[in-house]
Amino acid sequence: LSDGVDFSKRLLREMKELGCEPNVGTYNTVVKLLCENGRYKEAFSMLYQMPKLGCVPDVITYHCIFKHLEKPNEILRLFDRMIESGVQPRMDTFVMLMRKFGRWGFLRPMFLVWDRMDKLGCSPDGSAYNALIDALVDKGMLDMARHYEEEMLARGLSAKPRKELGTKLVTSDDG
Numbered sequence: 001l002s003d004g005v006d007f008s009k010r011l012l013r014e015m016k017e018l019g020c021e022p023n024v025g026t027y028n029t030v031v032k033l034l035c036e037n038g039r040y041k042e043a044f045s046m047l048y049q050m051p052k053l054g055c056v057p058d059v060i061t062y063h064c065i066f067k068h069l070e071k072p073n074e075i076l077r078l079f080d081r082m083i084e085s086g087v088q089p090r091m092d093t094f095v096m097l098m099r100k101f102g103r104w105g106f107l108r109p110m111f112l113v114w115d116r117m118d119k120l121g122c123s124p125d126g127s128a129y130n131a132l133i134d135a136l137v138d139k140g141m142l143d144m145a146r147h148y149e150e151e152m153l154a155r156g157l158s159a160k161p162r163k164e165l166g167t168k169l170v171t172s173d174d175g
Contacts, residue, residue: 005033021054028060035068051085059090066093072101072109079113089120095127102135110135126157137164 136145
């Protein structure tokens with residue numbers, strides 16, 4: 001890692017030449033370094049080549065790329081490709097994408113991720129609800145935020161304190 005992405009790519013090539021097959025963690029390291037250096041085309045190329053090289057990308061491979069992409073449509077296309085390839089998103093995948101879209105103020109892609117979570121049979125946890133509610137509050141959509149907060153509370157999940165919604169921190173002394 002400290003020697004940079006080109007050294008890591010060279011090391012990966014040498015490993016293969018010596019008969020030491022890299023595993024998904026090895027590829028993930030190189031994909032992450034490529035993304036950190038803005039070399040997305042190479043990262044995507046490696047992602048697409050991995051199955052042909054006998055190493056299937058995992059959810060971490062996709063996370064390495066998601067963290068660095070800055071175009072919602074590109075992220076959503078990659079998210080769809082991830083699912084189509086058989087890689088099941090984890091709850092932290094959904095939350096990461098929702099927070100990213102929420103920070104950017106893009107509600108439509110955030111709700112697409114939320115809907116996909118439901119279609120895949122994943123029940124949102126407190127982090128997912130909070131990411132959604134935070135984005136709605138930031139956009140001034142307080143009625144909708146309250147709706148999701150009430151849904152969250154009805155599921156037995158704890159809402160974080162939000163002065164905009166009048167939510168208070170619940171402690172054992174409160175009740």
